[in-house]
Amino acid sequence: MTTLDLSKPTTALKSRVQLVKWPRLEPTLVLSWLVIALAIAFALAPQLFTPHSGTIGLAGNQLKPPSAEHWLGTDEIGRDVFARIIYGAINSLSGALIAVTVGFTGGTALGLIAGSSRRVVDDTIMRLVDTLLSVPGLLLQLSIIIILGFGTTNVAIAVGATSVASFARLSRAEVIRVRRADYVEAAFGSGGRFLNVLWRHVLPNSLGTVLAYAALQFGVAILAIATLGFLGYGAPPPIPEWGLLIAEGRKYMTTSWWLTVFPGLAVILVVLAANRISLALRARS
């Protein structure tokens, strides 16, 4: 029975580990954080990751397929595709960040007010939110872009404004769910004032789900920005924005598949990572 004796201390250790809720390492989640970390590193210090330029091409180096020198090939004016993706990270990520910030702050504020106010205020806000939701996302973004004009920041703001409504809806639902919880009633029952209870219980407990949704929206924003970039409303050439890279590569898709496939994969990887992280956040809240 030596095996049994050996197993005992390890199980005891394990139960203690679970007691402090050490997060179990999930490979896909770790991978997702790595993808995001790498994308952020690309955005902050692109020159560390590639010797090539993101905007200036080399003559005589046009439309080369992937090789040891140019891992992901080169484009029609001899620019390294991998370098363009690396230098493009800043546009996609900062755009998504602006979008999520706009949507999160605007939406959560509206949702919190609606969920904790009287019926009239709640109804008014929610009718406005319904109105925003009634226009398809892309059309709403296009309407805003037509007013603000083209460009990376304007696209990001348009994408963020579109998500205000869904953030507001979710955070209102969360606030109402938490407000009905027994522990909130208990907090009022032990003499808590409205704002105290809101700050101590309602806000922290509704935030978890909303943060998970924010992570999800980060992915959605990356996709939306790429789409608008592809349609040509985002950053003007030669800025290496991922959606724009694909749009430019389209002209050469009969011969040079790498121009469209690799920037697309960059978008997909970041979106998948954001979705996976959102899932983990939601499971925790």
Add this chain to the structure above:
Amino acid sequence: MTVTTLARDSAEVLADRILDIEDLSIAYRESGQARRVVHGVSFSVAAGEVVALVGESGSGKTTTAQAVIGLLAENGEVEAGSIRIGGVEVSSWNDRRFNAIRGKVVSLIPQDPGASLNPVMTVGKQVGEVFRLAGQRGEAHIRELVISLFERVGLSDPALRYDQYPHELSGGMKQRVLIASAIALRPRLIIADEPTSALDVTVQRRILDLIDDLRRETGTAVLLVTHDLGVVADRADRVIVLRHGRIQETGKTTDVLEKPTSDYTRQLLADAPALAESAYREAPSATDPVLSVENLIKDFALGRGQSFRAVDDVSFSVSAGTTHAIVGESGSGKTTTIRTLVGFETPTGGEVRVLGQAIDKLRPDALRQLRKTIQLVHQNPFSSLDPLMSVEKIIEEPLLNFERLSGAERHVRVRETLDRVGLHADLLQRRPRALSGGQRQRVAIARALVLEPRILVLDEAVSALDVTVQAQILRLLVDLQERLGLAYVFVTHDLAVVRQIAHRVTVMQAGKAVETGAVRDVFDNPVSPYTRDLIAAIPGGKRSPFTRPRRRR
């Protein structure tokens, strides 16, 4: 074991054992690790017999029962041992093979009738499905079969019921529908998994009577899974006591209940309110009431000018150091009554006075001040504690609302209170998630006590807990009352608990107080027929200390 006894045993198996479980071990696979929840359990059920599997939560009773009909959760697995049904080994069967005997040889009466019927299908179709799955055809023919089944299980207007949806039936009626589909094909074994725990006591008794009657008619064996020793005492021929997945004791019901051999069984019996031998509590000499309710009325608007009267002219008063119980079945208005006591609902009529102050006339801040005096403990300790806060923060919070204390002073008060409810200071930094149900309810009580109130209002404060834990909390409450002179308003559906803890009681039915008085008087000489019904429905009659008429046969 010799070859001859083995041979004799297996002959016996073939003769009359419907279910034979030997050395059964079951584990759940969780993130790559197997967690064993049933350890080497053996027992058998003979034709026509009622065998009870008794245990608290986590005892493995439901898991064992699920394995018998092949309905273990997807990550559950029979690790060792055997399950034989009618002599046939089924423990290694897959779903498809099990389908050949489900409904026909073994059937199930589930736990929660409210969630056990498909909400978008008529109940007639759902029972008729049993016949369709058995290969019977013909819409009219099946309809006839179902309607006669409905008649047998005592559903009124069976033809009308056939086309109704589950939400149009009461809990008791739903359970009758489920029983109808369980007995449709006259199986040899019915697994009844806590068949009445979700129902009111009076309904519970009628349903258990029905199962009894049907069993007698058809000779079907019943494996009764329950946490309620009272139900066991009334209904089972034999009993198996489980704890942490191991058998503590097995034997004839009368033997186990009268001469328990294991400590655990003795503990369970002592803690079961319905079976425990305890005297009525003597009330301390009467003092002025700290809480009085006069002609309380509460209406809820239903819209379009209609309203529903949830509380209809209820009056009672509570003195310091005494417990006033409010007892009733679901929908009796007991919870609404106490919510008006603590100011969460405003009365439509009548008056609630706390320490002489009429609470519906208080301004918001005066009401807030009054909360230092009267505190509510919620029913469910799993939802009444903020999951993000530590135990210390939870107990400390009421102090922040009222008293200007330094951090150190607050800390001392929290630790004193924690000590008072019998919790160790080790728990201060834990989150509610890391506590057991009993510990959570103690934390909730500590939060209520930290302001040193005069009155505690307890809303079914022990009904979500296992019996042994329930008994501990009740003892704690009695102890705190004696030390601190607290007045309790104690809401419960369980008359047996009332007898243990309360001095006075109000019995509520459909919003009205049908009886109010000293517990002794109400139990010994109930005036209203409803109270008599309620007392008669307390399970455990065979062994109950109450003198009451035999149940209907």
Add this chain to the structure above:
Amino acid sequence: MSNYLLSRIGQAAIVLLLAFAASFLLLQALPGDAILIKYQNPEMGLTPEQIAEIRVLYGADAPIWVQFGNTVWNFVQGSFGYSVQAGVPVRDLIAVNLPATLRLSSLGLVAAIALALLVAFAATLAPLRWLRSLIASAPSLLAALPVFWIGIVLIQIFSFRLRLVPVINPNEFQQLVLPVATLAIPIAAPLAQVFIRSLDEIEAQPFIAVVRAKGASRAWILFRHMLRNAILPVLTIAGVLFGDLLAGAVVTETVFGLNGLGRVTEQAVSNQDTAVLQAIVVLAALGFVFVNLLVDLAAPLIDPRLNRKIGAAA
């Protein structure tokens, strides 16, 4: 019931009017004056007086509430103003392009529903547990693909590599198969996700265990019990899917160079042709509100419990 219907229609009308007002304020009252953009072009050589005349012609000089009233009245009459860029009535522009987009998106929707059902059924009925979870994770992968990228990759694979779908002189089927697939995949992904999640939730309900205890097979349980229960959450995203379908049409038509409303939208934005965009936005909102109204009316047919609530409210 009729009371409920009326209040529901009233709500829809309010939302629609608000959407209209918002789009009017944003697109017509604020800058980005399409008339100036077109006619101030020096090549046209128009004097400021002439431009002002044109503005009067288009009604752009009136006070804002007059403009709003006019616009509402015109919309109700089915007149959406003029496309400044194309110089034709917006109504004609939409009428010409609507059929193609309608055909593309209805085919895309049908394909998406078929694909989503296929994935969801496979994820519920596949024999092995790991296979089921593998299939169930496919939609979240598909949902991460940019629509335009799907189109480009499909062209590369099927037209250039495999040479199955010719780019030059395709027949009608060949012309539509790739765009329909491009449109269907991103619609099918959320549809399948919601459907699978909803099936999972239903499967965990106690009543499913009761049906299993009756001896029902997996397929019996799925088709007779889970399906009707699981369809309602899917219907509630119908409005969102309608929007996705329109957005998908914009991108798909651009990628494949097809004529349609999507293409019109894209060009309207590029040319700052607000009248066109406004008409499309309002029509889209109308479609969204209509789809949701239908869903609300259909829901009690699927779940009888909703019927009771409506009865009580009415």
